[in-house]
Amino acid sequence: MDAAAERRFREFVSARSPALMRLAYLLTGGDQHAAEDLLQAALTQTVAKWRTVESPEAYVRQVMYRQQVSWWRLARTRRETAMAEPPETAGPDATAGADLKIVVRRALARLTAKQRAVLVLRYFEDLPESEVAAVLGCSVGNVRSTAHRSLARLRELAPELSRLEEPGAPATILGEVQT
């Protein structure tokens, strides 16, 4: 890597690392250390291909998603328990807005990495299923079923969310995901 390429890499990291860090943070369930590791590992892969990568940001994102999912494959039960905050039973006021978001955070942190990755792609990145599938390297059907299971698991972990299913709310979770 010559000096000019190195400068461009530094500029890229400086400009894009806050956004990339936010993504890494969500993917790791709010674990700052793990998020830094994830992003650093992805940047290391990126710098190795710096000359040939057309869109570095898209490449880093894809590496992080796939890395996270492959780590999950290797260690699925551990990932589910290795969370920054232990889960707690929500108190009686858990349906108040702020409390409910805390409940959702804790539940998100307890999902498997793949379940979380799919939800991050769908809800944080706002990608359609076909693009989620392309990023993760799996089929649309797989994305759909994972999203369904992820939301179902979220409700299991946070029973308070059942209150959202009152009249006016979507009839099924699956319907939401398939739009």
Next chain:
Amino acid sequence: MTIDELVRRTMREWAGEAHTPEDLAARVLAGRRRRRVRRAGAALAGAVAAAVAVAAVAVATPVLTGPERGSDRSAATADPTTRAGTTEVRARPGSSPPDGLIAAGRVAVYAYYVWRQKGDDPGNGVTRTWYLYDPAEDAYDKTPWATLDVAPGGRQAAVVEAYPASRVGLLTVETGEIRWVEVGQAVGAVRWSPDGTRLLATTYRRDPDGGYESPLEERRPARTGFALIDPAAGTSHRVALEPAADERNTRSDLDWSRDGTLVREHGSRFDTPYRFYDLDGKQVAAPPDESVAGSLEAGLSPSGELLAVHPRAAGPVETARPVETPPTAVPTSAEEQAVAAVRDLRTGEVTTYTPVSGYHIEQLLTWADDGHLVAWACEYAGGRKVCEGGEFRNRLVLLGADGREAIPLSGYREHSQRSGSWEPLFTPR
């Protein structure tokens, strides 16, 4: 609000809490340069790693004198309160890392750490995140400390900030209050004396978790010595003690001898597990109760009558005998696969731990009492495959020294050698 709106909003807010390190690009580029320099030494490093792996496997197992009736399964699911002086068994067989106290007999896991490799190269070093037990919540809390040690009883901890912090904090666990003692040199590890009245801090000139700066053969020892701290007086006293010339690890922490009168370090040979120094840093002979060639990590039982050993290094205590050359064929019988044993020093009788309660006993870590050990164990499969999921998928068990029974204390670590795994710290209760 629908669930997807809620998830969307939660994620946006939550993501905003991420902290962006300022030196990310520098870290990545520095790692790249280091890797390039290191490639020349990679073959040698690989050979050493392989040797270490063989040693680790070789060092693992005795079987023996089972748990007494007091530590049965019903006791293992006891209530969540901790009582001073108790010896009850506290197990969390469903969680890994533990989500509540693990304890048995005289020892408890008041803290554990989760380690992660820095970047994608093992040479970059590791970060450790320490979790400390909070008796009020019966849960482990994440801490900001780079390293720590819990005093016997679990009420006080010595904590150290990120390298190169040169002070040691005395933390009262219940209140969170910290009192600092200056050491004057960067501290990489800290150990309470067995009686909980003094602290031994290992000092370093480089971050002991910082990875390798240079090819293996060019490495300088990172350790500079130790500091003795008197917590009551708030004073410290430094002593120079570099590691032996053949020490290749960046971390070479010092610990107390069994009786707390000497400082000991791990030896690099199987037949000399420890080297001993007086409190001025002068090497001295091993005390009689620690000259235990071939012994495993757990060492002597509290009474001094039983010794954790490798089953194929089971000679007289006084005679350092090299371990047999590992057989070239894959061991398939339970006896051949056994890597842990206990020797009765009174009779010379050796109890070898062939599978116990379906567990292959891998590492004898500490004695819970004179009849029980805490060990890492994997799920025994038999044949050429020693364990289901491999030898690195293991859990803590409480093993009867008679080898009749083992009960789980923790859930399984999916892979003990991979980033994200956890390691317990055992402390007298």
